[in-house]
Amino acid sequence: MISRRFFLTSGLASVAATTALANAPAVSLRPVARDPASLISAGGGLKGLLSRAGLSGEVACAVADVKTGLRLEAEGAGAGLPPASVAKALTALYALDVLGADHRFTTQIVATGGISGGVVAGDLVLVGGGDPMLNTDTLAQLAKALKAAGIREVRGAFRVWEGALPQIKSIDPGQPDHVGYSPAISGLALNYNRVHFEWKRAGQGWAVTMDARTKKYRPEVSVATMKIAQRSLPVYSYSEGKDTDRWTVASKALGKGGARWLPVRHPGAYAADVFRTMARANGIKLPAPKIARSRPSGQVVAHHNSPPLDLMLKATLKYSNNLMAEMIGLAATQARGGRPRTLKDSAGAMNRWAQATYGMANTRLVDHSGLGEASRVTPDDMVSALVASYRDGRLKPLLKSFPMRDSKGRILKGHPIKVAAKTGTLNFVSGLGGFMTATDGTVLAFAIFSADQKARSRISRAERERPQGARSWNRRAKQVQQKLIERWGRVYGS
Incomplete structure (x- = not known):
């Protein structure tokens, strides 16, 4: 998907820019202007990146400009996958809208x-x-x-x-x-x-x-x-x-x-x-x-x-506390006049609110924390909520910084891309949704959901705390997330 901004802009990238996120070049390079479309299609484009990652299961993603809402790139953006704890970001927006930031x-x-x-x-x-x-x-x-x-x-x-x-x-x-x-x-x-x-x-x-x-x-x-x-x-x-x-x-x-x-x-x-x-x-x-x-x-x-609700939500998102998300979500549903008997009842009320507020027509959450594996969110739905929340300034200040890492998992303190996002992890499920600020100051909203549901279905109840293979799969999924963020920073914000 090629955005309008690339046809209106020239000389966006150089060889130096494309290598800045990996290793420094051995010799000094002169900037060489590239055709914007070549940045998008380099290395097989988005599909090529996901194919080379070799992650089993499904990966779906979407990225948009926060100012215009224009979708810049997507893969499987309409596919509903388990969001894991990324769902807590939507719960935070729900609670802020219904209860207010000062609620105690x-x-x-x-x-x-x-x-x-x-x-x-x-x-x-x-x-x-x-x-x-x-x-x-x-x-x-x-x-x-x-x-x-x-x-x-x-x-x-x-x-x-x-x-x-x-x-x-x-x-x-x-x-x-x-x-x-x-x-x-x-x-x-x-x-x-x-x-x-x-x-x-x-x-x-x-x-x-x-x-x-x-x-x-x-x-x-x-x-x-x-x-x-x-x-x-x-x-x-x-x-x-x-x-x-x-x-x-x-x-x-x-x-x-x-x-x-x-x-x-x-x-x-x-x-x-x-x-x-x-x-x-x-x-x-x-x-x-x-x-x-x-x-x-x-x-x-x-x-x-x-404490006031906004501080509680910041803690909920930072520590990904399931109980806090569920209790706050239930309280919001009751404040709207609902009488939920189960988490699914309350999540259903939040789903309807999300559709009415953000147009999230394909969101099917079964709780407020994302712990339930039957929950489904599409990247496109999540990005819609993120773009709208960026405009009103409610969510981004509550999200924690997501550090970029090197190939050995070590934090890169000087990385030029800054990310504020909500992570989500279940066995063979990994999600990330939030905002990235590229080198040139461009802010993008993105959502990435990955899931190997066949592998997950083979886990017995007794094995769910530490199933074999889940940790290495989730580590690879996080590496894919970082590669996507680096790609979007290089292509859409340099």
Whole structure:
């Protein structure tokens, strides 16, 4: 695809320019003007580049000028492929449009009865407000606020309400039980709904702990338990109790010691467990927690506001946090009047919004994080959203820098092309979408999706954490992405 700009421009490139992104020439070269079309077709053009890459599966891509929206080049731009975490960029735009950059989520402590002499006559309720960044430090602050308010006793029950968002046991049930990137969802999340499991050698065995740690606190929890089983495989097994997560780990897998974060399946019970510990540390004894079935009314005795949404989205995109994307996406759907029961329901609402807002007629997401393998986005749809978002200035400041690398994977600090983008990685799936600024200052929007769905379909559920061949495939896919970016910088921005 040859753009209008190439017929209006002459002398765009030189031999020196085409070698600047590889190795410096051995001798000084005089600039030699080239026909613009020759830059596009050199080496077989875009098709030749993709063919030489030898990446199994499909690669689809599109690139456009952000000022005009003109598509400069594309291959399979109408093919719907799994976007992986590139989907989070669309979720960010959705949330900004619906909730606004200054939106905050509020967690409250509510007393349902009167307070006299430091005694709450009714219930004390931990009320979740959908804050995906709530952590143990926050609960410690809320407990201190209760103490500062003079509260020392609760005559009624201690309850927890997590109904601000639907309760979902796992972001993607197809993932192994033990992976921390697919926890449960509800209106109350603590430490991204993960519990810290640590083991250390103790005599002939191991000492294990399950806690809700941060840098400042390490409260042990009772709602998640771990037992060591005398076996080699599976490494982990999970069973669900009443408001508890029961884990076992294979003794043969423990070695001398280690730690990892495990997903939490009962977020409300987990947060209540930790808050009860923090309250006790402040001299407030709370009874065993109960789950509240409806939002309580009463006096707000302490509260915590999350950071503003734009800062939360920046963190979501930087760390590619699945839980944050899902909770924020669900909150946006509910704010539009939707009543989603599942992530697919909420993603469907976002799909309709994307079509109405950006013309993304072929986007079929099943969640807000991109973890679900059934999601499909076309490069052309993604580029449409990127171009529009560049004009309103909302997305690019939230995206992290994507470093260019040499053939050994080392970052090239002085690379002339600057990229701000969202990456996406699943087993045998790799995506990249965002903005590149070429040497001459030209800004382009691009989307690249790669997937070997046959290889992915052969992976069993138990193998999904580290399947054979996936890491090397994804590494090659990232190399293709960089070659495409370098090509577009050389052809359309030098």
